[in-house]
Amino acid sequence: MPFANFKVPERALSAGQKEDLIxxxxxxxxxxxxxxxxxxxxxxxxxxxxGGYGRADEVFTIPGDLPAAS
Structure with missing residues (x-):
């Protein structure tokens, strides 16, 4: 069974974008x-x-001025 697991920041993708990715x-x-x-x-x-992910000891957060996906 082919299996793909994408981990994305919370609210980064809209429902339509998730469907498209699938x-x-x-x-x-x-x-x-x-x-x-x-x-x-x-x-x-x-x-x-x-804030639940990072790279090279840097914790990532979505900047407050970016709109959340709808």
Whole structure:
């Protein structure tokens, strides 16, 4: 079963953007492995609470002046 797990900042993607990401990821797996994988493809989008992730010892937060996805 092909499986993709995306971790994104909380409220960074709208419902439509999540749906698009799921469709495009599924299409990528079908392109790579053939149509037989479509029914078994799993795409999980996890929203990480603001400040709950970082890189190189730097904690990331979404700037307050950026609008949240709707």
């Amino acid at each position: 469709h495009k990821t599924t299409a990528l797996f079908v392109e790579m492995f053939g149509g037989g994988v479509r029914p078994y493809t799993m795409v999980l989008i996890e929203e990480v609470v603001d």
